[in-house]
Amino acid sequence: MVSNIILDIEGTICPISFVKDVLFPYFLRQLPALLDQYQYPLLEDSSDPIKTILLKFPQDKTATRDLLHTHIKALVDNDVKDSVLKELQGLIWAKGYHEGTIKAPLYQDAIQAMYTWSTHKDKKVYIYSSGSVQAQKLLLQYVRSINEPESAPGKDLNELVSGYFDTNNAGPKIQTSSYSKIAEKINSSPEECLFLSDNPKEVAAALEAGMQSYIVVRPGNAPVESAPAAKISTFDQLEL
Ligand SMILES: [Mg+2]
Structure with a gap:
């Protein structure tokens, strides 16, 4: 689970x-x-x-x-x-x-899933990005749905997030040990963790650590040639 x-x-x-x-x-x-x-x-x-x-x-x-x-x-x-x-x-x-000049456009299905998982499904949402933890928090503090105009009021999604990881506190994103470290830090077995990323090398590292993982395909991403896991194009495809 x-x-x-x-x-x-x-x-x-x-x-x-x-x-x-x-x-x-x-x-x-x-x-x-x-x-x-x-x-x-x-x-x-x-x-x-x-x-x-x-x-x-x-x-x-x-x-x-x-x-x-x-x-x-x-x-x-x-x-x-x-x-x-x-x-x-x-x-x-x-x-x-x-x-208010900059707002981060997030995919609507991702915003919706973050709400549903953290508020209705008793699951925890974490971020793991190569941008610093400080930059991650800032980005999530001023969010708009990609479907909304740029002038839409910003939403703060930080309350939906239980923890933040970057290359400083977890290690490089293509390294298996980084994912083992994250599981340990959040007091979870790797099997209970699902990692979602567009980068097949990151997904391979998470799988190797024992996590579940999918490759996320979004418009503008680099084409994925050899996929270590199944691909999804929207979080609506996940049944958790
Ligand atoms: Mg990425």
């Missing part, structure tokens, strides 16, 4: 394009005005959280505003996994979410 459902975010409950088409462009739009607030070369000022992050970029890049802009934009354009960039983006996106 499945008691715990563990959900991936991108490509599973949210379109993959949200990050590329909404979050990245939002960050790049905010960046010029953000950099304009300062004098260059940047000097230490611990009272300013943005400046504190900017100063973690290589020193030769913080000599002028244009050098810094070019450096940050290149990191974004080349999708470089840079921890300083991630920190800066987190701060800027938080502002966008809180102001």
